[in-house]
Amino acid sequence: MLLRKGLLIASFMALASVVQAADYEVKMLNVSEQGNMVFEPAVLEVAVGDTVTFIPQDRGHDSVFVYTPPGAATWHGKRGKKVSVTIDKEGVYLYKCAPHYYYGMFGVIYAGKLDNLEKAKTEANKHSAKFIANKERLVGYLKQVETVAQ
Template sequence: MSSITLRGAILALAMASTSALAADHEVKMLNQGKEGMMTFEPAFLAVAPGDSVTFLPTDAAHNTHSVLSPAEGATWNGSMGEKVTVTLNQEGVYVYQCDPHLPLGMVGVIQVGKATNLEEAKKHAEGMNAGIAMNKERLTQYLGQVQ
């Protein structure tokens, strides 16, 4: 076997094993969940770099919209009732919301690997809380779970 073919085989094997290790996590968009009305479930998620998160429109009239991502991190803005899958390669904290239900505290947090931008996320949350009328404590609680 030539060295080029051997290198190609090793590279293909390494890429296959990396993608095989990546996980897909599901987050439901709910009218009523364990934490009350208008919630993502789970609302806090810790994942590894390279994992995917699929937002499921379990109940109608919800979307998912990233409002804070680490530098060079993925962003997304799903339509109402749309299933959205995002692959998160960049380490850090991601904050997302349901646009029409932000005043009801429908927010969530994803930690990918090391929380490189946690202080930025906390500052951003302070500003977001001004637009939340009910369940203001949710975002602070979710950020409190970041390690």
């Protein structure tokens, strides 16, 4: 009887975590109010277990991870195709549109504890130095994350 109760409770807890998972969409845009070559939203807070789907508005965009928390899921979307990733670790995730890398087309996802924020900032500075446009964009996104985290 006790074992059966324990299994029932464990089943409900597992179901609750699945039920609470959310789905988000990030658009890959040529132009928006935020400028040229942007992800919208560019900064996204999610929970571990949530899924993010990247949706290209034309064939010239993709979404590729650049930096994730250690051991986290990675992704490499194909140009012009949707790609989804389930966030499976707490921390900061950086991603880019590979064809528009030098235009600073980057985005940030973050979930839970941000133990890797400093490392993400180091990565952002390294990449931003290579941009020919929107040089402060990615660093600015991480400043937004840092403000929320405090």
